[in-house]
Amino acid sequence: MALIVQKYGGSSVADADGIKRVAERIVETRRAGNDVVVVVSAMGDTTDDLLDLADAVSSEPAGREMDMLLTAGERISMALLALAIRDLGEEARSYTGSQAGMMTDEKHGAARIVEVSPLRVRAALDQGYIAIVAGFQGFNRDSGDITTLGRGGSDTTAVALAAALGAEVCEIYTDVDGIFTTDPRMVPAAHKIDRITSEEMLELAAAGAKVLYIRAVEYARRHGVTLHVRSSFSRNEGTLVVNPKEGETVEEPLITGIAADLSEDKITVVGVPDVPGTAARIFTIVAKTGANIDMIVQNASTVNTGVADISFTLPKSQVPAALEALEAGRAEVGFSTLQHDDGIGKIALVGAGMRTNTGVSAQLFTALSDAGINIDMISTSEIRISVVTRAEIVPEAVRIIHTAFDLDAEGEAIVYGGTGR
Amino acid sequence: MALIVQKYGGSSVADADGIKRVAERIVETRRAGNDVVVVVSAMGDTTDDLLDLADAVSSEPAGREMDMLLTAGERISMALLALAIRDLGEEARSYTGSQAGMMTDEKHGAARIVEVSPLRVRAALDQGYIAIVAGFQGFNRDSGDITTLGRGGSDTTAVALAAALGAEVCEIYTDVDGIFTTDPRMVPAAHKIDRITSEEMLELAAAGAKVLYIRAVEYARRHGVTLHVRSSFSRNEGTLVVNPKEGETVEEPLITGIAADLSEDKITVVGVPDVPGTAARIFTIVAKTGANIDMIVQNASTVNTGVADISFTLPKSQVPAALEALEAGRAEVGFSTLQHDDGIGKIALVGAGMRTNTGVSAQLFTALSDAGINIDMISTSEIRISVVTRAEIVPEAVRIIHTAFDLDAEGEAIVYGGTGR
Structure with a gap:
């Protein structure tokens, strides 16, 4: 008997019909002979409705009481799911984050899991129950206060439970069929990836792919949890995110996926003294505004003028604060x-095969150059190449790269319909 | 510095404006130099909305998961209240039933409080916070599962906390001005009672007065908690429900209040053998259907026929099951x-002064007889007389009794507008 953790997002349980459909799927998994632990998010609009209420009574809702408020959302969806499951003839028990032993630090709204002790979940499984756990929430180990995990919290809850319980697989149900070679809305020839390493997935997520949160993938990688990203609207197999052991032979395509990201801007600091310590001063100033600096390029002065330019990219929303701080x-x-x-776009090619193949950069630059596409910035990691170009040219560039690296599917891919939440 | 427990019902916190108004009132109490513990119910329609959702996913929603679901309601209202209070410049901390140490038995949907250990609430007060506690909920001391207290649960939560914390007073905020001598919708001359003993209040509540739940009054009586029933929509003093110590002199009016109840029917079992054990057999049969039998009258046979009639009253909804069981x-x-x-009405006169005054029955029967009103059944306790008459005549009878016992206010009373929830 395998232990399977399944995570359903808010769009899968948006209404009573969604809850009943998810309940059927859970019961099916149970009746196939598995132990099942389900992690569920709040129903579709619940969180937004609660945020609206908070805004109506408070000028700056935040902190402990916001977490108390928002965690009501999963409480509702998980209890309804348990009721729906009982109606199908199986017994389920729902558990809040605290009841499931999700201990966190004290950071309300963005707490980190520090320990998972799912004793009651384990006991429920041993008694033959399906266990349902509220995603996104935990409790401060020191004070006992309720906390929420912030963005991607429910995925992280699922992965953390899968790790603590030693689950065979952690299934992440979403409204898309899996991880695609690139966004099918941009490239119709994109196709679903059957298998990807967590290392590649991390790079893709960091580069803008939205189906999985970096945080959950990191946790899965650290604890050796296999993820299965799949659709709650079909029975198709999705994408396995695996953690090959060292030395294990994995067939590694040169390029596994391509991520495009139009959410960043570029700031260039022009004419900085070309002396040690300048970059450190600039990025200390920017970091203090809480900005997530992504790519950095320093153009050393070509003639010996003693000054250089430093460019970096960061999310559009963080630009005003960064500019203000730099000006000061x-x-x-x-x-x-x-x-x-504010007109840049970023493209990242990810593939574990890059490690053993040195020709990728050359192949990429040739393909782009043949198409007359200019590259503005370049950065690389062991298994990733990122380039910055003009935003309006990104879709065409991605299509060209997708074809150049033989990623195009036979025929058109299924249309990518979801929000990637 | 006094410790005051305040309980606000669902109609007081029906929307964002209600929550803000309640927050102001709480802050006012705090700034008057008191420690404040607030017990709050779910917002207006929340519980009904959750019940609708449960009905949509389950054919018979009940038990552990229903309690998990419904307790989301108070979680929302208490967190919003804490946010609203902070906006007014005071700090509040909200606590679920489990966090506040409300231990109950295991009976989901109708749990009884078995122990109250509000350590975190006490600690919050010591740190200068306003403490907000979710009404209506607790946790099963043995299993740790969430439970709800059933009807009147939030009042009971407030009284239980007041008892455990040694509060000076437990204020029950509602949408009426307090306890009235009788229902002002029926008797315009009804007036608010300033002070009533918990013993009298119990009799009135048992006889159909709806402002307070019997269960909360019983708890208050047993633990010596003073209640103050008042309106959340005005600053008027309401009604104090007190527990005079033995020997304490209290000015006891002959009649404190009159309750009318049109929610019961009468069943008469005709021609039962007039031998010992017959009544026991009848009421054993009826009790097995879960019926709440109220008044019982046995009309012994006038001539020695050996048969008698036994009549009893019970809530209308319980009549079909009782008739079926009796027939069987x-x-x-x-x-x-x-x-x-199905056309009876019940009137109950309650007053601690009855103990020392034997003329009440005579005065009552004379007043009704003078008005040509027939009495069908009579039952009495130490401080109550109940009579059954025709339903359509109840309003007139209550007005006559109200006048006969000098309860009429000077001028008309404020119109009774609420639901008494």
């Missing part, structure tokens, strides 16, 4: 001007 | 026919 630090850094480019 | 037991009991009267 102008004297300290000693730059001449700031440039802000 | 006809041979066992040996009665001739069953009569069902």
